Amino acid sequence: MDENTRVVYQGLTGSQGRYYGLLNRDYGTQVVAGTNPRKAGTDVDGVPVFATVAEAAAATGATVSCVFIPAPGVPAAVLEAAEAQMELVVVITEGVPAHDEAFVFNKLQRDHPDVRLLGPNCPGIISPGRCNIGITAGHIALPGGPVGIVSRSGTLTYQALYELKQQNIGVTTCVGIGGDPVPGTSFIDCLAAFEADPETRAVMMIGEIGGSAEEEAAEFIAEHMTKPVAAYIAGVTAPPGKKMGHAGAIVSGGKGTAAAKMEALTQAGARVGQNPTEAGELMVDIVAGL
């Protein structure tokens, strides 16, 4: 993903789609098309609107889709993008039912294994200075590397970008995977990509309570990562049994606690901060030693 990546926005004609689509364009992203079957032939501030993703792709060469469609329409929108052979589908929409997410994930794996889904309920992906797809405030990210960021939480992703910028540390790519029960892209997918990316030399990982994604990531770090990892887990002081906003964020039956996740990551060789600022400081230390 770079400054030449051409992106179609499903839902560009809606208020959020329009606002962030045009912000992404201002950032430098190739926002080449929007879709809306009822508004085909019109344009959004000069960006042509097509009836379908397939038509948009044929006319503009788009290879990535960004979805701002309301939750009930998300499964159909993702499958439409996959059928139009998008390489990456980024779903910003929040509030998608977990059963829909599970269905779409498995459907893609079976029928469209080459399509990468990011989200739903995620802030998107930004390659600072090159391309911003989603709702990340681009100006808080310092281009250049050497750090890659992967985060389960939207606003904590921004917090991480901000902490690194305060420390004058650049970012190669920042991926928000979202806090929903069935994210299209996992921590491990991103860690593997960062391990393989020559420009990324260290990784910042931000998790939260609930589920076991962080523990699985820790296992991957221990076995496969040669690059250093700094981590932070939100919800250190969260009480058990209370769902903290995200569908996934709940400590129940002693499982999914921040303490267990931090322990697993520490055991795996990651350096774990108690808050985002501390994780940023650990990254300063890591980058100084690269």
Added chain:
Amino acid sequence: MDLFEHQGKELFARYGLPVPTGEVALSPDEAVAAAARLGLPVVVKAQVHTGGRGKAGGVKVAADIDAVRGHAADILGLDISGHIVERLWIEQASDIAEEYYASFTLDRSARKHLGMLSAQGGVDIETVAARDPEAIARIHIDPVDGLSQPACRHWVRAARIPEDVADAVADALVTLYSAYVDADADLVEVNPLIVTSGGDVVLLDSKVTLDANSTFRHDDYAAYDATQTRDEREQAAHAKSLQYVGLDGTVGVIANGAGLAMSTVDVVNQVGGSAANFLDIGGGANAEVMAGALEVITNDPAVRAILINIFGGITRGEEVANGIIEATGRVDIDSPIVIRLDGTNAAEGLELLEPHLSDQLMMEPTMLDAARRAVELAAAGTPEVQP
């Protein structure tokens, strides 16, 4: 969204699943009337959103009307793990020959649905898992394929369900899986699923949790939503569609995004304070939402200072600023407010706030600074405890 046992059973019954006949009762008189209609013996069951009812004395069999009245009076008002019993389910007693365990939930690691089945039902499944993990048969179900009858029969045999009832149990489980999918449930658990001495399969208990994100395609969820257990603060926040969890501290927290809100609670606690709540105003929060959030926080008498921590992505700085300005004009706020605002249009937001700053409304550049300031203010605003 958790359902009461009877709501879960009513949901199962709509799919033709066999459940005992019963009625809701809110008083001993209603319990007696229900028992008279149902026929004795009956079981009087506490309806609460928590487990361990049996051990707490919340489930009792009554052979005669006096016993129904007595049990109903005993169980109503009972405190079961902090849940006060306000409603009962009176149902015809079942003649239990065998007790099994069955559940469906989403396995987030496998990203598939997970069915769990055991011939050792009627006890806590975690106890079974610890004592005899082999006794639980697991099946991963691809949501695209669903649960086929042959796959289900194979699963039932793996769980060592006796051969004479295996097919009947399998049929019930195929239907239960349909109910789980159709209802957009996060969890359906039946413990016990019984076989009567007459050989009938009956779903004797239900634990159902529904996915609140699917409300748009379930008109009946509004009724379930009305019976959720929430404290007064949580109820007020819920009415305003805010993600709120009540905590025990003195610093009211408002943040955007679940992760940042959790992190803000963490930082407040780490710098020597204590958060009064978790409150996520979500993405795209406008002035109306911010005003509502401040109202909810202000209504908590324990709050001594308010920390607003906003990092704009989908939330825009000027909207947040306008919301704070409007709310401070509209809501009577005693506690000082500390604001940390960054991200999309933060500069515009800060400019709007500038003329309104005072010793009741202040800004700090970072999350840590803002948390420290709010904690200091909360400590200063907390009355000394008289010895």
